[in-house]
Amino acid sequence: TQLLEQSPQFLSIQEGENLTVYCNSSSVFSSLQWYRQEPGEGPVLLVTVVTGGEVKKLKRLTFQFGDARKDSSLHITAAQPGDTGLYLCAGAIRTYKYIFGTGTRLKVLA
Amino acid sequence: SAVISQKPSRDICQRGTSLTIQCQVDSQVTMMFWYRQQPGQSLTLIATANQGSEATYESGFVIDKFPISRPNLTFSTLTVSNLSPEDSSIYLCSVEKAADTQYFGPGTRLTVL
Numbered sequence: 001t002q003l004l005e006q007s008p009q010f011l012s013i014q015e016g017e018n019l020t021v022y023c024n025s026s027s028v029f030s031s032l033q034w035y036r037q038e039p040g041e042g043p044v045l046l047v048t049v050v051t052g053g054e055v056k057k058l059k060r061l062t063f064q065f066g067d068a069r070k071d072s073s074l075h076i077t078a079a080q081p082g083d084t085g086l087y088l089c090a091g092a093i094r095t096y097k098y099i100f101g102t103g104t105r106l107k108v109l110a
Numbered sequence: 111s112a113v114i115s116q117k118p119s120r121d122i123c124q125r126g127t128s129l130t131i132q133c134q135v136d137s138q139v140t141m142m143f144w145y146r147q148q149p150g151q152s153l154t155l156i157a158t159a160n161q162g163s164e165a166t167y168e169s170g171f172v173i174d175k176f177p178i179s180r181p182n183l184t185f186s187t188l189t190v191s192n193l194s195p196e197d198s199s200i201y202l203c204s205v206e207k208a209a210d211t212q213y214f215g216p217g218t219r220l221t222v223l
Contacts (some may be wrong), residue, residue: 002133025176028185030210031209031210033211035209035214036187040216040217040219041217042114042204042214042215042216042217043153043202043214044201045211045212048210050210074126088152088153089215090153090212092210096143096158096206097158098155098157098212100145100152100153100154100155101152102152103151103152
């Protein structure tokens with residue numbers, strides 16, 4: 001069974017703090033996506049990383065794909081209450097087949 | 111991008127009944143996906159639906175329990191049959207508009223009593 005483990009599972013921080021979420025697997029992925037999901041809504045795609053070692057930035061969010069394409073990280077700088085949500089990574093193991101991570105529930109306190 | 115709507119947004123059903131969930135996309139797509147998200151959990155792929163052919167089910171999901179229709183390139187339905195409390199989940203449809211780019215509907219929250 002292919003698994004994508006995310007850590008931490010839960011994170012509660014103060015506004016302005018930095019944080020990093022990790023997504024790890026023993027499997028190699030052709031690409032990896034990060035999503036944020038808010039209550040009552042579907043996941044919203046934040047970024048897709050494709051190349052090993054790739055780094056992408058989206059405002060205060062920095063995403064990195066591991067060199068071996070087995071892991072990824074999401075770093076948020078100066079977190080804001082609007083960053084609160086469930087963060088999910090998803091790895092593509094083949095065309096039209098994605099494995100979702102276990103999820104990281106982030107709460108940013110004002 | 112893609113705009114996806116689902117109906118119903120939520121429902122409460124009795125044990126033993128069935129619920130059919132509709133998914134409508136604002137543009138034509140080749141593949142549509144159905145996921146289940148159990149309370150507080152991540153997403154698990156149920157099946158992929160290609161227009162004009164049988165859906166492809168993931169391990170642990172069978173057509174008798176989760177029949178899927180895909181009558182055209184913008185629409186799909188998922189039926190959850192013979193409901194039990196263990197089926198209480200959020201059911202999400204998604205589409206892939208470009209390689210490795212999925213867009214999700216808002217989900218259908220099902221509660222089975």
